[in-house]
Amino acid sequence: MQATNQDNFHQSRESLEKKASEDIQEKIVAAILFCCALISVLTTFGIVFIIFQVAFEFFQEVSFAEFFLDTKWTPLFAERHFGVWPLINGTFLTTAIAMSVAIPLGLCSAIYLSEYAPPKVAAILRPAFELLAGIPTVVYGYFALLFITPLLRNFLPLEIFNALSAGLMMGVMITPTVGSISLDAIRAVPRSLREGAYALGITKLESIFKVVLPAALSGISASIILGISRAVGETMTVVIAAGQQPRITVNLLESVETMTAYMAQISGGDSPRGSVNFKTLYAVGAVLFILTLSLNIVSYWISNRFKEKYD
Incomplete structure (x- = not known):
């Protein structure tokens, strides 16, 4: 015991x-x-x-008024102007072109892989589709400069450096971001909603646009906002293909300069540390940070505002 x-x-x-x-x-x-x-x-x-x-x-x-109200950006010239709007214009112009490519390509790819592609085909195509996100952005930039621009110049009076070529390549680069997140959102929609739509006698295409996509709106919207954020912050593609001509324009055929392109230019070391020219790097970076932060906040709000919950 x-x-x-x-x-x-x-x-x-x-x-x-x-x-x-x-x-x-x-x-x-x-x-x-x-x-x-x-x-x-x-x-x-x-x-x-x-x-x-x-x-x-x-x-x-440099005063806020000069920075936000002036329409010229020439901090490196003898006659210096610090109006940031030409850089913002170039950023938004290339982003608009990129999203006009990325949204339809990404969303259509997501719909096909989720609703139409056989499982074996989808298992092969999705990794190949997402492989585009792994290509270095400098490769996209040189491809835009050395292939897309000469090709388009056969039909359009493009400048050597232009917003159109840079925006098109950015769109291809961002397509996997939009497509992958949209695909996950579409696949998260319960099968019962699709079957209920078919029981009402509507076609598969109608069920996609009237039932599935509205139910996946939260994830799709978030993917688009994140794609915009990615385009706004892209550097190498616009540095190589869009040029360094800060101007306020909506002409896609002209050279423009984005905020990230200017930051890359100043980071080259030509401006002495502590000078006003050097400090413009941080001023533009602060504006870029606020823009991307705002986009992320909007994405988070949309995701929660339109989120659908299913049992």
Whole structure:
């Protein structure tokens, strides 16, 4: 009897020691994960702090009125102007072209892979489709400059560097972003909704546009907003193919300069550190940060506002 009690005591003690060891391991893992998350948060806050700190110094020398009301951007010229609107115009122009390509291509691809493609075909096409997102953006830029532009110049009076070629290649580059998220949103729609639509006698195409797409509106809208955010922040493609001519124009055939292209230009090291020209990098970066943050907030709001929940 005494031996049995001792065995039970040893087993209980070993169990408690094992549980204590597991608790310590869990706490160590939790601490490591917390540190990783904290590093990400602190890095983000550090970037934002530096950007807005130098941007504040810039606005000590250049007024808000000159920055937001002037229509010329020539900070590197003898007659300097700091109106940011030409850069914003170039960014929005190339983004509009890109989304006019990415939205129909991405959405149609998502509809085909979800509703029409056989499972084996979809299993092959989706990885191939998403492979476009893995191509370096510099490759897209040179492809636009050396192939798309010469091809289009056979039909249109394009400048060597132009918004159209850059926007078209950006659209192809962003298509996987729009298509993949839209595909996940469409596949998340319950099969019962489709079957209910078929029971009412409507065709498959009608069920897609009247039932499936409205039910997946939240995810599709989020994919479009994220695609716009990606286009606004794209750098290498517009640096190589769109040019560096800041101007306010809606002519797709002309050269324009985007905010990211100007930031890449200043980052080359030609402007002395601490000069006004150097500080324009952070001022433009602050505007770009606010734009992308606003787009992400809108995407998050749309996702929650139009989110459908099914049992």
